[in-house]
Amino acid sequence: MTRFIDLTLNGISTGAVYAAVALALVLIWRATRIVNFAQGGMLMVTTFIASSVIGSSGSYWLGFVVALASGLVLGALVELTLIRRVEGGPPLNAVIVALGLLILLEAGAGMIWGNTPKSFPPAFSIRGYEVGGTRLLFSPNDTFTVLVVIAVAAGLAALFRYTALGLKMRAAALAPEVARMLGVRVGRMFTLGWALAAFVGSLAGLLVAPSVFVGPNQFDPILVFGFTAAVLGGLDSPPGAVVGGLILGLVLSYVSGYEGSSLVTLAALVVLVAVLMIRPGGLFSTSKERRV
Amino acid sequence: MSAPADMGAHSGADSASSFARLARGTMARSLGLVLLGGVVLFLASEALDSYNDLQLASGAYYFVALAGLTVLTGLSGQISLGHGALMAVGAYTVALLVGNEQWALVPALAAAVVVSSLVGIAVGAAASRLRGPYLAGATLAFAIGLPALAEEYPGTFGGANGLVIEPPTPPSWLGASFPLERWEAWIAGAGALVVVFLMSNLAHSGVGRSFRAVRDDEIAASLCGLHVGRVQTLAFVVSAACAGLGGGLLAVVLQLAAPGAFELGLSLALLTAIVLGGLGSLLGAIWGAAVLVLLPGWTNDLAHSFSLSTKVSANLPLAIYGFVLIVGILIWPTGIQGALRRIMGLVRRSPQGGSRELDKHSTSGSGGAST
Numbered sequence: 001m002t003r004f005i006d007l008t009l010n011g012i013s014t015g016a017v018y019a020a021v022a023l024a025l026v027l028i029w030r031a032t033r034i035v036n037f038a039q040g041g042m043l044m045v046t047t048f049i050a051s052s053v054i055g056s057s058g059s060y061w062l063g064f065v066v067a068l069a070s071g072l073v074l075g076a077l078v079e080l081t082l083i084r085r086v087e088g089g090p091p092l093n094a095v096i097v098a099l100g101l102l103i104l105l106e107a108g109a110g111m112i113w114g115n116t117p118k119s120f121p122p123a124f125s126i127r128g129y130e131v132g133g134t135r136l137l138f139s140p141n142d143t144f145t146v147l148v149v150i151a152v153a154a155g156l157a158a159l160f161r162y163t164a165l166g167l168k169m170r171a172a173a174l175a176p177e178v179a180r181m182l183g184v185r186v187g188r189m190f191t192l193g194w195a196l197a198a199f200v201g202s203l204a205g206l207l208v209a210p211s212v213f214v215g216p217n218q219f220d221p222i223l224v225f226g227f228t229a230a231v232l233g234g235l236d237s238p239p240g241a242v243v244g245g246l247i248l249g250l251v252l253s254y255v256s257g258y259e260g261s262s263l264v265t266l267a268a269l270v271v272l273v274a275v276l277m278i279r280p281g282g283l284f285s286t287s288k289e290r291r292v
Numbered sequence: 293m294s295a296p297a298d299m300g301a302h303s304g305a306d307s308a309s310s311f312a313r314l315a316r317g318t319m320a321r322s323l324g325l326v327l328l329g330g331v332v333l334f335l336a337s338e339a340l341d342s343y344n345d346l347q348l349a350s351g352a353y354y355f356v357a358l359a360g361l362t363v364l365t366g367l368s369g370q371i372s373l374g375h376g377a378l379m380a381v382g383a384y385t386v387a388l389l390v391g392n393e394q395w396a397l398v399p400a401l402a403a404a405v406v407v408s409s410l411v412g413i414a415v416g417a418a419a420s421r422l423r424g425p426y427l428a429g430a431t432l433a434f435a436i437g438l439p440a441l442a443e444e445y446p447g448t449f450g451g452a453n454g455l456v457i458e459p460p461t462p463p464s465w466l467g468a469s470f471p472l473e474r475w476e477a478w479i480a481g482a483g484a485l486v487v488v489f490l491m492s493n494l495a496h497s498g499v500g501r502s503f504r505a506v507r508d509d510e511i512a513a514s515l516c517g518l519h520v521g522r523v524q525t526l527a528f529v530v531s532a533a534c535a536g537l538g539g540g541l542l543a544v545v546l547q548l549a550a551p552g553a554f555e556l557g558l559s560l561a562l563l564t565a566i567v568l569g570g571l572g573s574l575l576g577a578i579w580g581a582a583v584l585v586l587l588p589g590w591t592n593d594l595a596h597s598f599s600l601s602t603k604v605s606a607n608l609p610l611a612i613y614g615f616v617l618i619v620g621i622l623i624w625p626t627g628i629q630g631a632l633r634r635i636m637g638l639v640r641r642s643p644q645g646g647s648r649e650l651d652k653h654s655t656s657g658s659g660g661a662s663t
Contacts, residue, residue, distance in 0.1 A: 035425050085622055091424070092371065093621050096567045099560055100617030107611035111604045216607075224436055224556070231429030262443045269437030273418055276430055280421045 002134055007257040008250065009138035015249020016149040020204035021226025022233065022241035023153060024197040029235040030173050031193025032087055037098040038078065040223030041105030042198050043205035044216065046071045048113050050206055051120055051214050060121055067202050075198025079191045087190070106216040117215030126210065145207045152200055153242050160238070169193060225252070228268050232275055234282025243283060247271070322492040326485045333481040337474050345473035346545070351585040352480035353541035356487045358566050358577040360534025363491060365563075366572025367500060368527035369507030370419060374431035375535045376559030377438040378415075380549070381408045382539030384442070387455035387549035397460055401483065401540045408536020409529050416528025420521040435559040439551040454550025457543060480541045487534055491574060494530065503527050568620050570629025579628040587613060 021039065028036040036042075050067035054060055082101060086094040124140040160166035171179035172189035180186045204226070205219060212218045229248045233240025248268065255267040279285060333352075337345055361375050382404035389395040389403055415434060419427055442449040449455065462475035494500050505513040506523045514520050543549045565584050570576025591609035600608065624631040 029425065035428060082618065082622075086625075089625060092365070092563075092567050092571070093625055095371075095428075096564050096621045097618050099564055100614045100621070102614070103610055104614030104618065107607040107614060110607035111611070114603050115606065220556075224432065227429055228433055231426055235425055262440055265433075265440045266437040266444070269433040272430055272433045276422055276426060277418060280423070280426060282426065 002136075003257065006137035007253045009136060009142070010257075011250035011253030012246065013138065013142035013145050013249075014208075014253060015229075015246040016146045017204050017208045017222065017245075018225050018229040018248050019242045019245025020149050020152065020200055020207065021222055022230035022245050023156065023238055024201035024204065025227060025230040026233075026235055026238055026241045027156070027193055027197035027200065029230070031169065031190050031197075032079075032083065032173075033091065034083065034087070034094040034098065035227070035235075036194075036197065037095065037223070037227075038101040038105065039197070039201050039226070040219045041102040041109075042071070042074055042078065043201040043222075044214070044219045045105055045109055046074065046198075046202035047120065047205035047209045047214050047219075048109055051118060051209075052113075054121060060123060064123070064206055067206055068199055071198040071200075071202030072195045075195040075201075076191050078198070079194035083194065084187070084190075110216040113214075113216075115216055117213035117218050120209035120214045122210040123206075141210065148203065148207065149242070152203060153238065156196075156200075156238055165192075225268065228272055231282055232272055234279075234284035234286075236286065237282070237284035240282055240284030318493060318496040322489050325492060326489045329485050329488055330481075333477070333485070337477045337481070340477075342471045342473040345471065345477045347585050347589070349473065349477040349480040349541075349545045351581045352477065352484040353538045353545060354562075354565070354584045355484050355538075355577055355581040356480075356541060357535045357538030357562060358569070358580045359484075359487050359491050359574055360531035360538070361562055362566045362569075362572055362574070362577045362580075363494070363503070363534070364527050364531035365566060366576075367495060367507060368503040368524055370524060370527065371424070371428050371563075372419075372431045372528075372531070373428050373556075373559050373563060374415065374434035374438075375531070375562050376554045376556065377435045378408050378411060378532045378535035379539030379542060379558065380439060380442075380551070380554035381411050381532075382536030383543035383549035383554070384449060384455065384539075385536070386540040386543045387457050388448075390544075391455055391457040397479070397544065401537060401544075404536045404540035405533045408539070409533045412529040412532020412536075413525065415532065416525035417521075419528055420524035432556070432559075435556050439554050442551040450550070452551060454548055454552070457547050457549075459547050460544055476545045480545055483537055483541045487537065488574060491534070495574075499526070564617055566627075568617065568624075568627055570627030570631075573629050576627050576629035583616075583628075587616065 021043070024039055024043075025036055028034060028039075046067045049070050050063035052063075053066045054063035057063070078101065082097055083094065086097050122139075122141040123144050126139045126141045128135045128137055128139050130136070158166075160170060168179070168184045169189045169192065171182070172184050172186040173193070176186045179189075204222065208219070208222055212222070225248060226245070229244035230241050231244070232248060233242070233244030248271065251267055251271050252264050256264050259267075275283060333348070337348055340348060357375060357379055361372065364370050364372055385404040385407045386400045389400040390397065395403070415431070418430065422430055442454070443451055446452075459472055460475060460479060462470045462472065466475070502513070502518050502523050505516065505518060506520050506527075510520050513523070539549075539554075542553070546553070561584060565580030566577060568583055569578070569580030588609060591612040594612070595605045595608035598605070620628075626634075
């Protein structure tokens, strides 16, 4: 029973990270209809920046803030310099540009920081809570991870639902021409969408780095599972991203705990195919009809 | 030269008689292509040293897989991030049959095609329900999930070390000193020629036309009596068969089938190669294969020709690859083949023939349809 609770708690905290990455992918998909395969590279770079800042200043929270800020800047920069040129073109071209950027960022990070993964400090203690004499696989740092992801998801939901800016962003994504006629700076909304996504992504990087370490390729599985979670939930739906992340986190945790870690990727495939066969647009897909 | 292999070129065959003439023409043209390709491959393999013969062989098996993928993505408009896993199916089939059962090479390769086609039926049936990024996600999960089986059943698949097979022996009439690499290049090249013949015919046949019809407008295609899901599944099966043959040839050339060779990176490299080469054309697949084979060597040489720190020189080839992908797509949105065709002034801006038009339509299935 303890094992089950441990695996559940572990699933929730890893699921929260997948949810954050999925949220970042959903934000970009909603804004520009592009699956951002470079997300893993972008959050890797910001986490390396955090690592350098923490190393030289000694302050975790300074590194944390700098990483989030650099996420915002990097996201906007990528949209303005690269993505703007492939937006509205063949979707595959955008995919290839994103893949190219992922490779370029990973190679660049290897040149600057080296290819050997480095440890990364957690925000809070990673010693599990003690309940009735047994130590749980859930630490104050895991609590922080879950709470931060909930806060970000709620913040994004509030932004899109209750603010004028959120309304403009939705309008720019859903009906760019109409939005432009009504005075929305559509291009700026796209840039903002990418910046926000990279912000959320860099947060995911900071949260997961203590357990996977920081290295050019350390975040590849996070990107793959984050994408799987986003597809599971439905790429148009932020709540779907969170639910998808949690489902995936829990399933993978149970499978790796009870059956062994080599089956994890296979389990992800089974879950994804099972869900997509019933709901081809993900769990939270809204529109049934396809446009001609 | 580029026109015969252009699978996007439509031919306005309205009456039955002109269709028959066209079919004969297509068949003759494909045979001509194969003969020409055979002569070029033969001369090239004779002229090259053994290292370059090995590269020629690698290019040939990549081409086989890429030709399948370009049929899937370019003709039927489906995206696959999982073709590396289908290559693994072919490679392991050949390794098991040749290594454990002592099958001859050709039947083993045929079996690889059959087995990967069967897997392709399953994947394709699931894929035909999915669109755009959801298809990308599902095939991505397939690409990372399948190689895990090799590690789960080490008794059968050899675990992380994979399965080693004996190198193919050149027949004795070629002489005792005939280099193994040249023989491998011939084997892989023969596979590539078979694929050229079949795919070139397929693209110009009614089946190819039904692929394009489904790609361009699913509703119109079903109004014309096509079963959209079945057509898409068939495209996936054709493409999986090619991937399986490519994987089988890879196992023969490398004499190894190991999970490390079929990681997600391979699937992504295949996708980038067909887009960079030029989507929907066999020549594009050739350019894509050339990029996959030649670029790593060139960038490695380049990285080591300067005196750089190991950190930089170890990562420079990868950086150049990423840079080439980004810049290549930005300056040639229709790939190398599209750019060449424009340069050679072969683009006729007819509503059906333009390469830009083809590309736009060919990718509409991978995102636009799901909005």
